[in-house]
Amino acid sequence: MTSPGSQGVNTPGALPNSLPSVGKAAEAPLLTVDSLRIYYHSVLGEYKVVDGASLSVRPGEIFGLAGESGSGKSTLVDGVLRLIKPPGYVAGGQVLFRPGDSLNVTDNLPEMVDLLALAEGDLRRVRWKHMSYVPQGSMNALNPVMRVRDQLTEGILAHTTMSAGEANAKAREVLELVGLGRRVERLYPHELSGGMKQRAVIACAIALRPKLVMADEPTTALDVNAQRAILQLIHDLRRELGITVLFVSHEMGVHAELVDRMAIMYAGEVVEIADVESIYIRPLHPYTQGLIGSIPHATGERKRLVGIPGMAPSALTWPEGCRFHPRCSRAMDICRTSAPSLAEVQPGRLVSCHLCQPPAHPGNGTGARYQGQAASSGEGARRDA
Numbered sequence: 503m504t505s506p507g508s509q510g511v512n513t514p515g516a517l518p519n520s521l522p523s524v525g526k527a528a529e530a531p532l533l534t535v536d537s538l539r540i541y542y543h544s545v546l547g548e549y550k551v552v553d554g555a556s557l558s559v560r561p562g563e564i565f566g567l568a569g570e571s572g573s574g575k576s577t578l579v580d581g582v583l584r585l586i587k588p589p590g591y592v593a594g595g596q597v598l599f600r601p602g603d604s605l606n607v608t609d610n611l612p613e614m615v616d617l618l619a620l621a622e623g624d625l626r627r628v629r630w631k632h633m634s635y636v637p638q639g640s641m642n643a644l645n646p647v648m649r650v651r652d653q654l655t656e657g658i659l660a661h662t663t664m665s666a667g668e669a670n671a672k673a674r675e676v677l678e679l680v681g682l683g684r685r686v687e688r689l690y691p692h693e694l695s696g697g698m699k700q701r702a703v704i705a706c707a708i709a710l711r712p713k714l715v716m717a718d719e720p721t722t723a724l725d726v727n728a729q730r731a732i733l734q735l736i737h738d739l740r741r742e743l744g745i746t747v748l749f750v751s752h753e754m755g756v757h758a759e760l761v762d763r764m765a766i767m768y769a770g771e772v773v774e775i776a777d778v779e780s781i782y783i784r785p786l787h788p789y790t791q792g793l794i795g796s797i798p799h800a801t802g803e804r805k806r807l808v809g810i811p812g813m814a815p816s817a818l819t820w821p822e823g824c825r826f827h828p829r830c831s832r833a834m835d836i837c838r839t840s841a842p843s844l845a846e847v848q849p850g851r852l853v854s855c856h857l858c859q860p861p862a863h864p865g866n867g868t869g870a871r872y873q874g875q876a877a878s879s880g881e882g883a884r885r886d887a
């Protein structure tokens with residue numbers, strides 16, 4: 503586990519009053535996902551794959567997003583970048599991004615942008631230059647007939663006004679930065695190991711020095727040594743370049759090694775957010791407790807691993823009340839009828855569970871349950887982070 507990073511933002515936040523900052527997050531978030539809903543239309547109805555998810559990522563941190571396969575992690579990240587293709591669509595919510603002082607003045611964008619409302623041309627300027635993405639499985643999507651350096655150069659040329667020579671030099675510099683030296687730059691993707699391909703993909707993502715990199719399962723399908731090396735690389739890039747990282751993985755053990763804070767997703771919602779130590783040492787949501795209970799430990803007392811009983815529900819018909827109640831050993835009557843809200847139960851700690859009622863401090867942000875209108879739907883309780 504690493505200590506939280508803190509890269510300053512020059513201008514304090516201008517977030518709407520309805521988006522409270524949480525705990526010690528006095529610094530305005532770099533990215534705020536508020537009640538995001540992404541649905542897929544089908545003849546059977548709407549698959550509510552992401553359904554009211556909220557989180558916020560602070561400048562300079564490595565923020566983890568975890569949850570079982572199918573919980574909606576990749577869909578959320580795709581939604582942030584507006585990469586959802588029909589029959590998928592954004593059904594509601596807000597995604598605020600603060601490019602801040604990294605902005606090139608020629609981009610002529612405001613200090614904070616609502617990504618879901620941004621014009622396509624402005625969105626293209628934000629993507630890659632200010633916010634970039636390592637998509638799930640992208641190391642296998644490198645162009646097989648182009649040398650690694652040429653692919654990188656092409657990407658840099660597409661997003662900047664650099665000359666071919668400058669872009670080529672930049673590509674070399676970035677490959678060096680991710681540990682792929684001169685020998686590798688002339689190779690084709692099939693000549694690279696899995697770990698080297700992943701480094702090449704990360705090089706593409708950081709080439710333009712974005713403020714935020716969203717990396718979706720960058721260590722999945724790598725052997726243990728390559729996995730460790732990629733985690734170390736992300737850690738080093740954050741330290742050396744000050745890049746903020748949204749790190750997505752379904753492997754809880756990987757989060758423990760890298761992230762500062764994390765969110766747990768279940769059935770299209772975020773159900774718990776806390777610093778990584780709290781999540782591992784004292785998880786509060788029964789689903790998080792199940793995830794932690796199913797991690798094998800190499801050392802210490804031998805304990806029987808406890809899995810989470812039952813199957814994840816279908817996004818076509820989420821269970822009434824708390825979506826986790828059919829699998830929750832602590833479910834109460836209220837859980838079957840009333841959906842809990844994500845609320846701050848301790849400073850900086852948010853949980854969506856009836857067992858964790860926040861202390862009532864009316865009129866005081868800390869400890870109070872966040873309520874109000876969902877960002878664009880006008881319905882339901884707010885689930886802010």
Ligand SMILES: Nc1ncnc2c1ncn2[C@@H]1O[C@H](COP(=O)(O)OP(=O)(O)OP(=O)(O)O)[C@@H](O)[C@H]1O
Binds near residue numbers: 577
């Ligand atoms: N066109 C579609 N119609 C209906 N459901 C879809 C469609 N595309 C994706 N889904 C569903 O969205 C759900 C969430 O997928 P997503 O890839 O976001 O999950 P994930 O949490 O990233 O999982 P993993 O850990 O396996 O990467 C999956 O159950 C998937 O079946």
Ligand code: SF4
Binds near residue numbers: 787789825826842856
């Ligand atoms: S709200 Fe109820 S069913 Fe849901 S996680 Fe908490 S105790 Fe379990």
Ligand SMILES: [Mg+2]
Binds near residue numbers: 575638
């Ligand atoms: Mg995924």
